[in-house]
Amino acid sequence: MEANRDAAFQEHEQQNTTQSNDAETEPLLSHQTSSLSRVPQRPSKQLTTRNAFAVLVSIQIGSGIFASPAQVDSNVPSPGAALFVWVLGGLLSWAGAASFAELGAALPLNGGMQEYLRHVYGDTMAFLMAWIYIMAVKPSSMAIQSIVIAESIGSVTSADPLAAWKLKAIAILAFVAMVLLNSINTKITIKLSESFTVVKIMTVVLIVIGGLIAVIAHLIDPNSSLSGSRDWFTKDWFASRPSVSEGRTVDWTSISEWERFGHYSAAIYAGLWAYDGWDNANVVASEIRDPGRSLPKAIEAAMVVVLSSYELVNLAYYILLPWDMMSSNDAVAVAAARSLFGRPAGIIITILVAISCAGSITSNVFAVGRLTVAASQRHYLPGFLSQRGLPKRSAKHLAASPDRSDPSSSNSTNSEENTTPNSKFDAPIYAHILALVITLVYILTGSFRALLTFVGMAEWVFYVATVVGLIILRRREPDLHRPYQPVLVLPITFVVVGTLVIIRSAMFAPVQSGVLVGLLVVGALVSKFRR
Incomplete structure (x- = not known):
C-alpha cells in the first residue's frame, strides 16, 4: 500500500512539473532541479493515530479552556449566549479540521x-x-500559555496579585523549561504529549465533577455550602446583564447591532x-503512518x-462561580x-492547570519546530534552521566532503549537514532556539x-485562505487522490463564517489588525527581496 502511494505521488510530481515552469506558482510536489534548491527529506514514519x-x-486542551471563558463571557450578554458561542466555535473548528484532514490525507507532507x-x-x-506563524x-x-501558568500560580501563592515582573519571571522560567525538555x-x-493529555483530561473531569457535586448538593439541600455560587439556580441563564469588556461596561440593551456583532466576534475569537x-497534526503528516x-x-x-x-467545563464554571466573576478572572x-x-x-x-498549559507548550514547540524546518528547507528561512539535533561531523567526513566550488556538491553537502541528526538528539535544535527567543519577547512585552485577539486574527486569515484553496483544488485537480473527503458544505460554511468574523474583528481591534497588516507587508517585501 505505502509503495503504491509513493509511486502515485511520484507520478503526480512529474505531471505537475510538466505543467508549470514558473517559480512563483510552481506546484508543491514538483521536482526542484535548480542547484539552489534543497529537496526536503522525508522523516521516518513513527507517529500512529494515537500519537496524532x-x-x-x-494542544487544544490547554490554557484556552482555563482562561478564555473570561474573554468569552465579557463579550456576550448572558451565560446561555456564552455556552452557544462555545458550541459555535467547536463546530466551526470541526469544519476546519475536517477540511484540513482532506488536505493532509491528499498531501501528506511536513509543514501542513x-x-x-x-x-x-x-x-x-x-x-x-x-x-x-513562526x-x-x-x-x-506559547507566550499566552506561559502567562496563564504564571497567573494560575500567582492566584494561590499570594492573597494579593503578584507584581507584573514576578508573573513574567515565572512565565519565562516555565517556557524555558519546556523548550529544554522538548x-x-x-x-x-511524544511521551510527554501523551502524559500531558492524560493530565488535561483528568483536570477537565475534576472540574466537571465539581459542577456535578454542586448540583447534587443543591438538590439534597438548597442551602448547602457545596451548591456553588447560587446564581445558576436563582438567575435566568439567557437574560441580558451588563458585562465588562476591555475595562468598560457594556449595556446590552442600548448598544447597536453592529457593536453587538463586534462583541460576539471577539467572543468567538476567544473560543x-x-x-x-x-x-497541528497536519504539520507532521509525513511522519504519520x-x-x-x-x-x-x-x-x-x-x-x-x-x-x-x-461545553461541560464552561457549564461547571457557571455553576461554581458567581457570574459577575467570570469576566474578570x-x-x-x-x-x-x-x-x-x-x-x-x-x-x-x-x-493541574499548569501541567495542562505545559502540555500545550510542548505540542506548540513540537509543531513550530517542524514548521520552521519545512520553511528552512523551502529557503524561507536560513538553511541551518532545518538541522535536527547535533550533526554527525568528523575529520574523516570533512576530508571526504565534495568540492564546495561545485554548486550541486555544495547543495548536497548542506542538505546532509542540515538533516542528518545524532540518533539520540533528533529535535530541531536551532528552530527551537528561534522560537525561544521570539516567545520571550512576547512574554516580556505583551x-x-x-x-489573544492578535493570534486569532492572524491564524484565521490563513485558515480561511487554506480552506478556499481546498475548494480550488477540488475544481483544479479533481483526480488528486483523496482518501478522505468531507461534504462540500463544511469547507464553504467555514469560509463564509470565518471571513465575516475576520472582517468585523479587524474593525473592532484596529491596533492588532494594523500590526498584522504591517507584518504581512514586511513579509511580502522580504519574500520579494530574498529571491
Whole structure:
C-alpha cells in the first residue's frame, strides 16, 4: 500500500512539473532541479493515530479552556449566549479540521498549511504564512500559555496579585523549561504529549465533577455550602446583564447591532483560540503512518473529546462561580475550585492547570519546530534552521566532503549537514532556539488579552485562505487522490463564517489588525527581496 502511494505521488510530481515552469506558482510536489534548491527529506514514519490524537488533544486542551471563558463571557450578554458561542466555535473548528484532514490525507507532507498554500497559490503565500506563524502566531500562543501558568500560580501563592515582573519571571522560567525538555528527541516529546493529555483530561473531569457535586448538593439541600455560587439556580441563564469588556461596561440593551456583532466576534475569537490546534497534526503528516486513514480518524476523535469537554467545563464554571466573576478572572478554573472546596483544591487545580498549559507548550514547540524546518528547507528561512539535533561531523567526513566550488556538491553537502541528526538528539535544535527567543519577547512585552485577539486574527486569515484553496483544488485537480473527503458544505460554511468574523474583528481591534497588516507587508517585501 505505502509503495503504491509513493509511486502515485511520484507520478503526480512529474505531471505537475510538466505543467508549470514558473517559480512563483510552481506546484508543491514538483521536482526542484535548480542547484539552489534543497529537496526536503522525508522523516521516518513513527507517529500512529494515537500519537496524532494525543498531539491534537494536548494542544487544544490547554490554557484556552482555563482562561478564555473570561474573554468569552465579557463579550456576550448572558451565560446561555456564552455556552452557544462555545458550541459555535467547536463546530466551526470541526469544519476546519475536517477540511484540513482532506488536505493532509491528499498531501501528506511536513509543514501542513504552509505546504497546502504553496501548492495552491505559489511560493509567496506560503512564505507569508510561515513568516507570520513562526514570527508571531506560535510565539504569541506559547507566550499566552506561559502567562496563564504564571497567573494560575500567582492566584494561590499570594492573597494579593503578584507584581507584573514576578508573573513574567515565572512565565519565562516555565517556557524555558519546556523548550529544554522538548529539545532532546521526538520520542521524548511524544511521551510527554501523551502524559500531558492524560493530565488535561483528568483536570477537565475534576472540574466537571465539581459542577456535578454542586448540583447534587443543591438538590439534597438548597442551602448547602457545596451548591456553588447560587446564581445558576436563582438567575435566568439567557437574560441580558451588563458585562465588562476591555475595562468598560457594556449595556446590552442600548448598544447597536453592529457593536453587538463586534462583541460576539471577539467572543468567538476567544473560543476559537481555545479550540486552536486542530491543524497541528497536519504539520507532521509525513511522519504519520498511513495518513490517509490515521489523520482524519485522529482529528475526528480529538474534536469529539474537545468539544464535549469545553461545553461541560464552561457549564461547571457557571455553576461554581458567581457570574459577575467570570469576566474578570483569567484564572477561572483555579477560582472555581477554590470557591467550592477551598484553598487546597485551588492549589491542586493550579498544579493541574499548569501541567495542562505545559502540555500545550510542548505540542506548540513540537509543531513550530517542524514548521520552521519545512520553511528552512523551502529557503524561507536560513538553511541551518532545518538541522535536527547535533550533526554527525568528523575529520574523516570533512576530508571526504565534495568540492564546495561545485554548486550541486555544495547543495548536497548542506542538505546532509542540515538533516542528518545524532540518533539520540533528533529535535530541531536551532528552530527551537528561534522560537525561544521570539516567545520571550512576547512574554516580556505583551498582555494576555491583546495577544489573544492578535493570534486569532492572524491564524484565521490563513485558515480561511487554506480552506478556499481546498475548494480550488477540488475544481483544479479533481483526480488528486483523496482518501478522505468531507461534504462540500463544511469547507464553504467555514469560509463564509470565518471571513465575516475576520472582517468585523479587524474593525473592532484596529491596533492588532494594523500590526498584522504591517507584518504581512514586511513579509511580502522580504519574500520579494530574498529571491
